[in-house]
Amino acid sequence: MSDLLRFATAGSVDDGKSTLIGRLLFDSKTLFNDQLESVEGVSRRRGDEYTNLALLTDGLKAEREQGITIDVAYRYFATPKRKFIIADTPGHVQYTRNMVTGASTANAALIIVDVRNGVSEQSRRHAFLATLLGVPHIVVCVNKMDLVDYSEEEYEKVRRDFSDFATRLNIQDLTFVPVSALKGDNVVNSSENMPWYDGAPLLSQLEQLFVASDRNMQDVRFPVQYVIRPQTSNGMDYRGYAGTVSSGVMKPGDPVLVLPSGFETKIKAIDSADGELDEAYPPMSVTVRLEDDIDISRGDMICRPQNTPETTQDIDARICWMDEKQPLNEGHKYAIKQTTRWARAIVKDVMYRVDINSLHRDESVNELKLNEIGRVKLRTTQPFFTDPYVQNPETGSFILVDESTNRTVAAGMIGTPKHGY
Known part of the structure; x- marks a missing residue:
């Protein structure tokens, strides 16, 4: 088993995502005293009944004022069994690019769902983005179970709805855990309030997650x-x-x-x-x-001589557009970096835009705007050595850079229709 696990968290606003991360840090006893004292002090001033654990991850002032997460907050902690890197990613649709950034290197994705609201459009979007980025393990945390009296029926309703949607996606490993981040049920310790749940608590599942086989050890x-x-x-x-x-x-x-x-x-x-x-x-x-x-x-x-990547100047890929200044249009030229190789690329065709809530393909578009995801065809000035992203994320990914501003404007994932398009 690998001693390091990278996982990204995603959830709709107020689903309790930041509180869940805070609970993981708090109950696993990985906080420094000054961190805990600072959070407890803010909680007392605000009159919170419980220590506001969300403050551990919502570090930006704007996040505290609005009560939402707007940036990727990285947190590090360790248990005797494993080291962890958490990417706390935003839930809002306008921060899709931030989630793409946080989940791009993750071994697992934690999708937090409020049991009262069920599977929302944002929950579906987060699952789609995680599978688009090739995250092999998805753990659905059905949160706020304390607010429905720890009802097995309410939990099963969410589990069925999410499982039905997941059949439309290419999810390798899907797990569900009923939790209460506020009170700590099934986060680090097993809950006595849900005797009907016979699985392990969240932290134990993360500690036991086997990720070594996720790496491509065949293609040199x-x-x-x-x-x-x-x-x-x-x-x-x-x-x-x-x-x-x-x-x-x-x-x-x-x-x-x-x-x-x-x-x-x-x-x-x-x-x-x-x-x-x-x-x-x-x-x-x-x-x-x-x-x-x-x-x-x-x-x-x-x-290897008998196992080579494809050498091509024509790239078929899905990209997430990240530039808030200018949209991507057919005919535009950008610098492109794939592994350690740089070149220039021209956008030959914007084939369609994906509605990341419904998964519908809009083939009438000829541009992509901020946070939109679509399939494009590029032509590069020199050959690149590529594999499909689902087979090899390292050689199947690239970035586009606006040479006039030096801004990274897009992240791309190479593939063809037979590879999940």
Whole structure:
């Protein structure tokens, strides 16, 4: 089991998302005394019956004033079994880009649903975005069970509704937990108020979640970040290629192919800060030495001779548009970065926009505005080495950058209709 789990949280306004995170931190005893004293002090001044645990994550002043989460708040905590990184993402539709940012690297997504309101449009949108981003594990926390007298019938109604909607999505692992974030039921400790629930509390499920198999260990992909060739006075000839292993397992002696040149060679050695390694796997940062002297530069890709990514200048992808200044239009040109490779791209076609509440495709549009998601076709000035996002998120994703402002304006996920489009 991996010792680190990244998970993103999402929920409609007032579903108790920030309180749930606060409860996880509070009951797992991972808070510093000054943090707890600060929150308790604010709660007393406001006359709250319970310590307002939401203040632990709603750190921005604007969030405290409005009572909503508008930015991605990252929190770190650990238990004896695992380390965690939480991305507390916004619930509002106008902050879709923030959720995309927070969930893009997550192993799991926690979707919080108010049991009284049931599965809302925002709940459906959050599930859709999580599956679009390839998050393999989704945990639905049916919150505020204390307000319905811990009713199994009310919980089952939400579970059935969400499960019915989930059949339209490609969800690998779906779990439900009835909780009360305010009172702590089934968050860290099992609840005596819900004897009908025989599952583990939320924290135990997160501790036991197996994520090592989520990584692609079959397709060797090593984008070259930097060529290391030091000038030494003793005449030592060292040439290494530094980068992060995107997928697959690399070992000394393995045959490899370098793109775009197509030259084949073998791995001579794999170096790290601690010396030579017997193998390298994602997400390790290493330096690879090859047996032959090949002209390799930043942006090139090292892979297996019989297992190569697609080399293409035509990219079919879904993108989330993030620029509030200008929409994406057909014919516009942008800088594009995929793994370590940069080029320019032109928008050839905006095929459709996805209504992220109903999943309906609107094929009449020719532009995408802030927070909208759609399918586009791009043409790049040089070849890229890509895999479908569902197969390899590292080589299946990219960003678009407005060269005039240097703003990142879009995040993209490469795929074709047969890969979930």
